[in-house]
Amino acid sequence: xxxxxxxxxxxxxxxxxxxxxxxxxxxxxxxxxxxxxxxxxxxxxxxxxxxxxxxxxxxxxxxxxxxxxxxxxxxxxxxxxxxxxxxxxxxxxxxxxxxxxxxxxxxxxxxxxxxxxxxxxxxxxxxxxxxxxxxxxxxxxxxxxxxxxxxxxxxxxxxxxxxxxxxxxxxxxxxxxxxxxxxxxxxxxxxxxxxxxxxxxxxxxxxxxxxxxxxxxxxxxxxxxxxxxxxxxxxxxxxxxxx
Amino acid sequence: xxxxxxxxxxxxxxxxxxxxxxxxxxxxxxxxxxxxxxxxxxxxxxxxxxxxxxxxxxxxxxxxxxxxxxxxxxxxxxxxxxxxxxxxxxxxxxxxxxxxxxxxxxxxxxxxxxxxxxxxxxxxxxxxxxxxxxxxxxxxxxxxx
Numbered sequence: 001x002x003x004x005x006x007x008x009x010x011x012x013x014x015x016x017x018x019x020x021x022x023x024x025x026x027x028x029x030x031x032x033x034x035x036x037x038x039x040x041x042x043x044x045x046x047x048x049x050x051x052x053x054x055x056x057x058x059x060x061x062x063x064x065x066x067x068x069x070x071x072x073x074x075x076x077x078x079x080x081x082x083x084x085x086x087x088x089x090x091x092x093x094x095x096x097x098x099x100x101x102x103x104x105x106x107x108x109x110x111x112x113x114x115x116x117x118x119x120x121x122x123x124x125x126x127x128x129x130x131x132x133x134x135x136x137x138x139x140x141x142x143x144x145x146x147x148x149x150x151x152x153x154x155x156x157x158x159x160x161x162x163x164x165x166x167x168x169x170x171x172x173x174x175x176x177x178x179x180x181x182x183x184x185x186x187x188x189x190x191x192x193x194x195x196x197x198x199x200x201x202x203x204x205x206x207x208x209x210x211x212x213x214x215x216x217x218x219x220x221x222x223x224x225x226x227x228x229x230x231x232x233x234x235x236x237x238x239x240x241x242x243x
Numbered sequence: 244x245x246x247x248x249x250x251x252x253x254x255x256x257x258x259x260x261x262x263x264x265x266x267x268x269x270x271x272x273x274x275x276x277x278x279x280x281x282x283x284x285x286x287x288x289x290x291x292x293x294x295x296x297x298x299x300x301x302x303x304x305x306x307x308x309x310x311x312x313x314x315x316x317x318x319x320x321x322x323x324x325x326x327x328x329x330x331x332x333x334x335x336x337x338x339x340x341x342x343x344x345x346x347x348x349x350x351x352x353x354x355x356x357x358x359x360x361x362x363x364x365x366x367x368x369x370x371x372x373x374x375x376x377x378x379x380x381x382x383x384x385x386x387x388x
Binding site: 034 | 244245246247249268282283284287289290333334336337339340341342343345346
């Protein structure tokens with residue numbers, strides 16, 4: 001509460017001092033965390049560029065890949081046998097011509113069998129191509145994922161590694177510092193005005209936005225209908241493989 | 244080329260525009276301070292981009308054993324869905340999974356109410372958490388205990 005002359009009371013001054021100290025500590029923490037994140041992102045960016053310009057290789061192990069291929073081949077062969085057998089069973093005895101009926105029926109069966117085998121063979125080939133595409137898609141995901149994990153785990157996350165270092169983002173940090181200074185100014189006004197919202201905002205900022213964005217965060221509705229056209233329409237028959 | 248970059252103060256006006264154009268986030272009190280998305284906040288904050296510009300602004304938040312995703316997308320007339328999805332699948336999601344792993348998290352989680360986004364998540368290894376609206380990717384080797 002202000003005194004009768006409009007100046008700050010001792011309690012207000014003490015509160016302001018505490019808030020200033022808190023803001024300074026939070027700013028220091030934020031700045032340290034900013035430098036850590038910035039360096040990880042810089043290194044990861046370079047790594048991602050290298051990965052995308054080269055071959056990331058397959059993702060399945062040799063045994064897993066062989067098992068998947070064998071499954072496709074066995075399934076295809078079984079489907080072909082079953083389909084041909086079914087066609088023959090249906091066709092058996094349906095048409096017997098007085099002149100060479102059995103020969104004609106045999107020829108029809110062969111033609112049906114060949115057509116079925118051809119179609120199923122094509123489906124099997126497509127499945128094998130799909131398997132190969134999936135194999136390399138998994139390999140690509142593994143490469144990016146590993147890069148992300150390694151960068152976060154790297155020694156670059158040691159804050160002492162940055163002591164005394166200048167970096168190219170000094171100007172950007174100036175902008176952020178400027179923002180924080182404005183927040184501090186607003187916070188002082190808030191304290192004297194008995195408002196807490198801005199002060200809490202500054203504190204949340206220093207805590208890394210965790211409180212601000214909360215545990216209930218989500219993707220936004222801005223993307224809510226981005227699949228309305230359907231995955232197939234946008235990416236072909238298999239979203240993951242054709243990405 | 245799809246890649247990531249830090250989010251700087253100069254990006255804040257665009258983030259604010261995208262939030263304003265987002266029918267959900269624009270009404271969400273947690274999204275009223277776009278400055279919280281700049282790099283340095285959360286576990287990690289970064290921009291997913293391609294050669295044409297930003298695709299999405301992403302933040303990983305500490306959520307106990309998991310890393311929770313906060314993400315701001317562009318309006319579709321700014322970033323079409325093909326660009327966005329390719330960016331997410333090729334780089335965004337794998338990198339987020341890797342970061343969560345690097346932070347020692349057991350999973351990567353986000354909340355959604357969109358059926359189409361649910362399908363997208365499930366295609367990328369996320370599974371619904373019980374009866375909640377959370378979808379979670381379990382980090383291999385860190386959910387065994």
